[in-house]
Amino acid sequence: MGKLIVHNDKIADKHEFAKKCPFSAMEVGADGNLTINSACKMCRVCVRASKNGEVEFVEDENKVLLDKSLWKGICVYVDHVEGKIHPVTYELIGKAKELADKISQPVYALFIGCGITEEAKELLHYPVDEVIVYDMPELKDFRVEPYTAVFEAFVKERRPGSILVGATTVGRQLAPRIAARMKTGLTADCTVLDMEPNSDLSQIRPAFGGNIMANIYTPNHRPQMATVRYKIMEAAKRSEETHGKLTEKKLPADKLKSGIEILAVEKKPKVKMIEQADIIVAVGRGLKRKEDLDLIQKFADSIGAELAGTRPLVEAGWIDGKRQIGLSGRTVRPKLIVCLGISGSVQFAAGMNGADNIIAVNTDPEAPIFNIAHIAVVGDLYEILPALTDMIKNGKAAN
Amino acid sequence: MNILVCIKQVPASNKVEVDPVTGVMKRDGAASKMNPYDLFALESAFRVREKLGGKVTVLTMGPNQAAGVIREAYAMGADEGYVLSDRKFAGADVLATAYTISQGIKKIGTFDIIFCGKQTTDGDTAQVGPEVSERLNLPSIANVFEIDDVEAGSITVKMDMGDSIQTAKIKFPCLICVDKDIYTPRLPSYKRAKATAEQEVTILSFQDFEDQDEKHYGLSGSPTQVKKVFPPAGRADAERLTGSSGELTARLYDKLKELKFI
Numbered sequence: 001m002g003k004l005i006v007h008n009d010k011i012a013d014k015h016e017f018a019k020k021c022p023f024s025a026m027e028v029g030a031d032g033n034l035t036i037n038s039a040c041k042m043c044r045v046c047v048r049a050s051k052n053g054e055v056e057f058v059e060d061e062n063k064v065l066l067d068k069s070l071w072k073g074i075c076v077y078v079d080h081v082e083g084k085i086h087p088v089t090y091e092l093i094g095k096a097k098e099l100a101d102k103i104s105q106p107v108y109a110l111f112i113g114c115g116i117t118e119e120a121k122e123l124l125h126y127p128v129d130e131v132i133v134y135d136m137p138e139l140k141d142f143r144v145e146p147y148t149a150v151f152e153a154f155v156k157e158r159r160p161g162s163i164l165v166g167a168t169t170v171g172r173q174l175a176p177r178i179a180a181r182m183k184t185g186l187t188a189d190c191t192v193l194d195m196e197p198n199s200d201l202s203q204i205r206p207a208f209g210g211n212i213m214a215n216i217y218t219p220n221h222r223p224q225m226a227t228v229r230y231k232i233m234e235a236a237k238r239s240e241e242t243h244g245k246l247t248e249k250k251l252p253a254d255k256l257k258s259g260i261e262i263l264a265v266e267k268k269p270k271v272k273m274i275e276q277a278d279i280i281v282a283v284g285r286g287l288k289r290k291e292d293l294d295l296i297q298k299f300a301d302s303i304g305a306e307l308a309g310t311r312p313l314v315e316a317g318w319i320d321g322k323r324q325i326g327l328s329g330r331t332v333r334p335k336l337i338v339c340l341g342i343s344g345s346v347q348f349a350a351g352m353n354g355a356d357n358i359i360a361v362n363t364d365p366e367a368p369i370f371n372i373a374h375i376a377v378v379g380d381l382y383e384i385l386p387a388l389t390d391m392i393k394n395g396k397a398a399n
Numbered sequence: 400m401n402i403l404v405c406i407k408q409v410p411a412s413n414k415v416e417v418d419p420v421t422g423v424m425k426r427d428g429a430a431s432k433m434n435p436y437d438l439f440a441l442e443s444a445f446r447v448r449e450k451l452g453g454k455v456t457v458l459t460m461g462p463n464q465a466a467g468v469i470r471e472a473y474a475m476g477a478d479e480g481y482v483l484s485d486r487k488f489a490g491a492d493v494l495a496t497a498y499t500i501s502q503g504i505k506k507i508g509t510f511d512i513i514f515c516g517k518q519t520t521d522g523d524t525a526q527v528g529p530e531v532s533e534r535l536n537l538p539s540i541a542n543v544f545e546i547d548d549v550e551a552g553s554i555t556v557k558m559d560m561g562d563s564i565q566t567a568k569i570k571f572p573c574l575i576c577v578d579k580d581i582y583t584p585r586l587p588s589y590k591r592a593k594a595t596a597e598q599e600v601t602i603l604s605f606q607d608f609e610d611q612d613e614k615h616y617g618l619s620g621s622p623t624q625v626k627k628v629f630p631p632a633g634r635a636d637a638e639r640l641t642g643s644s645g646e647l648t649a650r651l652y653d654k655l656k657e658l659k660f661i
Contacts, residue, residue: 384644
C-alpha cells in the first residue's frame with residue numbers, strides 16, 4: 001500500500017492538471033494548492049500523467065509482509081437453502097480444483113446447516129479433498145451471525161489461502177461478514193479467476209460502473225475472498241466413485257447466538273426463469289416505445305425464446321425486473337442469445353458473456369456489444385425483425 | 400426511533416472508457432446523482448418514522464461535494480445529515496469504506512435501525528452494507544423486499560432467498576439492506592428544499608474519529624489492489640454482417656437455420 005504525494009511546486013497550471021483525473025478527485029483549494037480528495041480511486045492515472053514528478057506514489061514504510069505459506073488450500077462455501085445444494089457450488093468446485101492444481105494445494109468444501117450430513121456425502125463425488133460439515137440445530141435457517149461464527153472458526157483452524165463463495169442471497173451476506181471479521185479483501189462478482197505461483201489469486205471483474213474490467217489482487221492478506229455468480233464458471237463433473245473425506249465438526253451452542261428469529265420459510269411459486277432458458281431474445285434501448293415490445297415478443301415466440309432486457313428498460317418499467325440481464329440482474333448462459341438494440345455495457349456483458357452463441361443487431365457499427373458477439377449484424381431491428389419473424393413462421397409452415 | 404440511512408453520490412453517467420493504447424481512463428463529465436437504490440432505503444426509513452415517530456439521519460462518504468445528496472435527502476424529508484470526507488479516505492476498497500462508515504456512525508450516535516440500499520451503480524458490489532454491520536457487531540439482513548411489522552424493539556421483514564422467502568424478526572439495533580421496489584420513493588419537495596436550504600450538513604473527517612490509526616483508512620486500509628484496468632477483450636472469431644435490411648434478414652435466417660435454432 002502507499003499514498004499519493006502532490007508536489008505543487010512542480011505543477012505549472014494546477015487547474016489544467018486537475019482535469020487529468022477521470023474521477024474529478026483533484027481539486028484546487030482556496031490556497032491555490034492542488035489536493036486529492038476522497039473521490040480518488042487510486043487508479044494512478046495522475047502518476048502516469050506526471051511528466052515532471054508532479055504527483056508521486058510512495059509505498060508505505062515498515063510494511064509487515066505476510067507469510068503466505070501459512071495459508072493453504074482453496075475453500076468453497078457450499079451454498080444451500082434447507083440443505084438443497086445450489087448448483088453454483090459445483091461450478092465453484094470446478095474452478096477451485098483448477099486453481100488448486102496450479103499450486104498443488106487441497107480443495108475444501110465447507111457445509112454449514114442442519115440435517116445436511118447425508119447431502120454432504122454427495123459432494124464427495126466431486127473433486128474435493130475434504131468436506132467439512134457443521135451440522136447443528138442452531139444452524140437450521142440462514143442467520144448471519146451464527147453462520148459467520150462457524151465460518152470464522154473454520155478459517156482460523158484450516159487457514160485456507162482462498163475462499164470462493166456463490167453470489168447468492170446467502171453468499172452476498174455471509175462473505176462480507178467473514179471478510180470484515182478477518183479484515184481481508186473480498187472481490188464481488190468475479191468473472192475470471194486465476195492462480196499465481198505464489199498463491200495470489202488473480203481476480204477480474206467489471207469495475208467503476210463503466211466499460212472497464214479491473215484485475216484485482218489481495219497481495220498481503222489471507223484468506224483472499226471472491227464471490228462468483230451462478231452460471232459464470234464451468235461446473236465440475238460428477239464421478240461415480242467418491243474421493244476425499246468427510247469431517248464432522250461442532251461449535252459450542254453459546255457461540256451461535258443471534259438477534260434474528262426466522263418466523264417462516266415459504267417456497268416461492270415456480271416461475272419460468274430466464275436462467276433456465278436455452279434461447280433468449282434480449283432487448284435494449286434501441287427499442288423506441290413500450291408498444292414495440294410486441295414486435296420483439298413475436299420474434300421470440302417464433303424461435304421459442306424467453307424475452308429479457310437491459311437495466312434501462314427495467315427502470316423504465318417496460319419489462320419485469322426478473323427478466324433483467326446483467327450485473328444488477330440475472331446471469332444467463334443459454335445456447336443462443338439474440339441481443340437487439342443493446343449497446344453492450346460491461347455490466348450487461350457480465351450477465352451473458354458465457355452464452356454459446358451471441359447474435360447482436362445494432363445500428364451503431366461501433367457498439368461495444370459487437371466486441372463480444374459471434375455474429376454482429378449492423379442493421380435496424382425495426383427493419384429486420386418483422387420480415388425475419390415472417391420468414392421463420394412461413395419456413396416452419398413449409399416444412 | 401433513531402434511524403440512519405447510508406447513501407452515496409454516484410456519477411450520473413456510466414460512460415468510462417480506457418484508451419487501449421495508453422491505458423488511461425476517460426470519463427465524460429463530472430455530473431453526479433444519488434445512487435438510485437438508496438431512494439428505496441430512504442423511503443423505508445420515512446415509513447418507519449411515520450409509524451413510530453423519531454428522526455431520520457442520513458450519512459454519506461465522499462468528497463465535500465457529496466453534501467449534494469444530503470441536501471436531496473433533506474428535500475425528501477431527512478432530519479439531519481453527515482458527510483465523511485477526508486483525503487485520508489482516498490482509494491478505499493470495501494473493507495476500508497465499511498470501516499470508515501462504521502467509525503462515522505459511532506461518532507454520530509446510536510441507531511435502532513440502519514437502512515442501506517441494495518448496492519450502488521458505480522461499485523456494484525452490494526458488500527458495503529453487510530461489512531458495516533459486521534464492524535458495528537449488528538444483526539443484519541439483506542434482500543429485504545417487504546416490511547411486515549415494526550414495533551418498539553424489533554422489525555419483521557421478508558427476505559428474498561431466490562427460490563424461497565424467509566420471514567425474519569430482528570431485534571434492534573440492526574442493519575437492513577432493502578431491495579429496489581420495496582416502496583415507491585417519494586419525490587423531493589421543492590418547498591422542503593427551500594426550507595432546508597440553510598440547514599447544516601456536518602462534515603466529519605479523520606480527526607473526528609475514535610480510531611486515529613491512518614493505516615486503517617483509505618488505500619492503506621484496503622487489502623485489495625487494482626493492478627490494472629483494461630477494456631474488455633473483443634472476440635477474434637466474430638463474423639460481421641452488413642448490407643441492406645433485406646440482405647441482413649435473409650442472412651440472419653440462414654444463420655439461425657445453420658445453427659439449428661429454426
